[in-house]
Amino acid sequence: MNISHVYSSNPVDRGEKERRDDQWIADKAKDPTSKFLPLKDLNVLVNKGDQDGLGWVGAADLERLGVDASPFFLGSLGGSAHFVIDISAQEKAVSELSEENGFRFVDARSVTEILSGPDSGIVAQARAQINWHNRNGFCAICGGETYVKRGGQVRKCSKCEVENYPRTDPVIIVVVSDGDRCLLGQSRRGRLNRTNTYSALAGFVDQGESIEEAVAREVMEEAGIQVGQVRYHSSQPWPFPSSLMIGCHADAATTEINFDNDEMNDVRWFSRDEVALALEGKNDTLAVPQPIAIAHHLITAWVKGD
Ligand SMILES: [Zn+2]
Structure with a gap:
């Protein structure tokens, strides 16, 4: 299965060898060929205009803007070192990297609507890295x-x-099927709460737990359904703050739903036809997540029988 999920396809060579050379890193942090991606409150700098793209700046720009912050190495790309730098506390830089000057800061979710897939991969790495350093x-x-x-x-x-x-925190996300129907739910925590959007069931992998065990436990906890075979589909980095979504399909071994009211708003079986219409945006009573989320692709694969 070859799906390029949003936040994957990061083209940067993370440069394990170069990282271990402190002098090389220090030199590249001042090198005129190096590129720096500013983040402010975890929002990403983009160029405004016809060709939206990541708002890379140079070492001279950072100096001119009086930036006093440590850049972190993302890796190498096109022969130059690429860094991320948190400028949240750098007032001059924040005020000058403005719309007037052709820049804006965009949150890491909305930014994926204007960036290429590989650039969204860089955003995932950059955001997770700054968040980890801050904490x-x-x-x-x-x-x-x-x-x-x-x-x-x-x-x-x-x-x-x-x-x-x-840290990277593994999260399983699973579409369970009994053959003709699939099991989708609304979490009380999630942004889907009290809408007509239903998604695949998901939860963090616990310590000392395999992917298969996490799937079985989460589906039992959230829906009261026993699962049989679990099949891996694909994975997606999810930088909120630093998860790895592990997408699976699973066969239902039982069909009677008994969902946990504290955790879930609703869990239901949906027919293939209902879900197919929802994917086309033509179902008034059911919506499914947008293509930014791996859930969309897991649901699509189930509908197509992939
Ligand atoms: Zn210590």
Whole structure:
């Protein structure tokens, strides 16, 4: 299955070898050929105009704008080093990277509507990375201050010297089917609450749990349905803040729904025809997630029998 999900297809070479060379990173952070992607409050800088694209700036721009912040290395692309830099606290830069000057900051969800797939992959990496650095200034073991190593891939504790690595949180997302129908639900937490949008069931993989076990547990918790065989479909980075969505299909072993009122607003079986109409936007009583989400593609694959 070869689906290029939004937030995947990141073309950057993350450069494991270069990262380990502190001097190389320091030199590239000042190199005129290097490119820097500013983020403000986790929103991404884009060029405004006919050709919307990521708002890469140069080292000279950062200097002119008086930016005093550490860039983090994303990787290499087209022969130049690419970095992300958080300019939330840099007033001059924020005021000058404005609409008047051809820029704007866009949240990482809406930005995917104007970017190419590969650029959305860069956004996923950049947003997750800045968010992780913002939350990990202190060591989880001893409370000491941490500092950046390997261009941003590690934060090392200045006291106990433990190395902290960025987390990625696995989430299973599954379309369960009994053959002719599929099981979709509305989470109470989600943005779909109290609309006619239904989505695939999803939840975080617990510690010491396999993907198959997480699917079986989540479907039982959310819908009271037992599942049989679980099949992997595809995965999607989801930088809110740093999940990896693991898309699956599963066979239902039982059909009587008994959903958890605290967690779910509703869970139902839908026929293939109902879901097919919803995918075309022609079903008044059922909507399904947009193509930005892996759920859309899992549902589409089920309808087509893929
Ligand atoms: Zn420590």
